Amino acid sequence: MSLSSFVRTWLPLLILATVVIFNWPTGKLDFGNTSPWAGLILEVEVAQPLAAQPGLILAGLPVQDIEGKAGLFVCGAAEWNPGASAQPTLLAGRVEELRLQKAILLQETVALHRSPLIRLVLHQLPPSTNPTDLVGSLVQENTLKLRPVSPDSEPVLLNIGPERAKREFRVEFDEKTQRRWRGEPARFRTLWEDQEASDASLLEPYRHGKIVFPASASTDGVATEEGR
Numbered sequence: 624m625s626l627s628s629f630v631r632t633w634l635p636l637l638i639l640a641t642v643v644i645f646n647w648p649t650g651k652l653d654f655g656n657t658s659p660w661a662g663l664i665l666e667v668e669v670a671q672p673l674a675a676q677p678g679l680i681l682a683g684l685p686v687q688d689i690e691g692k693a694g695l696f697v698c699g700a701a702e703w704n705p706g707a708s709a710q711p712t713l714l715a716g717r718v719e720e721l722r723l724q725k726a727i728l729l730q731e732t733v734a735l736h737r738s739p740l741i742r743l744v745l746h747q748l749p750p751s752t753n754p755t756d757l758v759g760s761l762v763q764e765n766t767l768k769l770r771p772v773s774p775d776s777e778p779v780l781l782n783i784g785p786e787r788a789k790r791e792f793r794v795e796f797d798e799k800t801q802r803r804w805r806g807e808p809a810r811f812r813t814l815w816e817d818q819e820a821s822d823a824s825l826l827e828p829y830r831h832g833k834i835v836f837p838a839s840a841s842t843d844g845v846a847t848e849e850g851r
Contacts, residue, residue: 662803700754720759
């Protein structure tokens with residue numbers, strides 16, 4: 624092979640391979656957690672008499688679609704079963720998913736970064752549903768619109784029944800004492816439960832708040848708590 628042929632054919636490939644090797648991540652990948660709420664973990668418990676029935680816990684942010692209809696952009700989801708303890712609910716999702724849902728956030732950007740107000744609702748769990756797959760969905764009344772593949776794709780709608788309970792929680796994240804979860808959302812529950820079984824104290828920096836759905840709603844239908 625001539626020198627000129629080597630320079631034209633193989634040298635660019637060698638340079639590209641070198642760049643890839645030196646920039647390849649050596650730690651756990653972040654899987655796109657670029658939103659202000661990503662990596663926050665809320666522990667959610669359902670009190671009696673609501674706890675007697677299984678349900679779907681959804682954590683999200685108030686939004687409005689292009690037609691002006693209010694909704695909830697789902698950032699986290701967990702399944703509730705009778706007799707269960709508080710369910711760790713990881714907040715995840717990308718800002719890009721808001722555009723796919725053609726929705727806009729109602730909270731100011733500064734507030735989202737400093738102390739996001741998370742709305743939590745309790746609905747019924749549709750059959751054969753994986754809560755992790757619901758992140759990026761849009762809730763409007765009794766309907767959950769799954770995350771679209773593209774802005775023009777036909778929406779997939781699920782009936783989640785009437786809202787059984789609602790809470791609001793303002794997260795006060797302390798950068799000095801707390802940490803965000805940066806792992807793969809699909810493995811979150813398994814890793815959390817394994818760590819809780821071996822040494823639960825190591826999870827303390829990742830606990831950003833605990834919410835209990837009340838047995839009865841407040842006078843305005845919404846109870847608000849402040850996080851730490």
